Amino acid sequence: MKSMDELAESLYLNSNLSLENIPDLNLYMDQVIQLFERQFADTKRNDDEKILTKTMINNYAKGKLFFPVENKKYTKDHLILISMIYQMKGALSINDVKSTLAKLNEKVTEDDTFELQDLYACYLQMVENSAEKFKADLLDHHHELTQALRKLEDQDEDYLEQLLLIATFTNMSNYYRRAAEKLVDEIGKDDKT
Structure with a gap:
């Protein structure tokens, strides 16, 4: 089994669409796809994935997950929203992503003072901080597991270690997903009042 450091490295946690990687000119759909494929290839x-x-892009547009495209070209703000959709859809339903981004889309299109790029920069900083915390958590979980496994004295320690890590990671993932869903539900309640 890989060490926790090797595992973290193999996840390419810092693979994000940075503001510097988003061109200042508007892109056609094929260019958007190429940009995302290049940026997230390691993940x-x-x-075949x-x-x-x-x-996907057409479904996001039809589902109104981002504001309408003009002249079949995607702006920097569209790319930011598509990046956020890409990240959220791994844990949330498309309806939850839509609920989460609905007010943001309104702000982008209706509030001339709102800067989506500033919000996205804040998001990217949080993602970077989360990646560092995640690496530390991996090491902590692994240390706790190895301590617990020593008590079992089983010949198949590597398999049991992997099993317990998988179970722990999926459990933690479920905690975060459920917390995100609760927040989505609160956004939905706020919109109805």
């Missing part, structure tokens, strides 16, 4: 589980497809 794919296997070579697609980061972003025309169908």
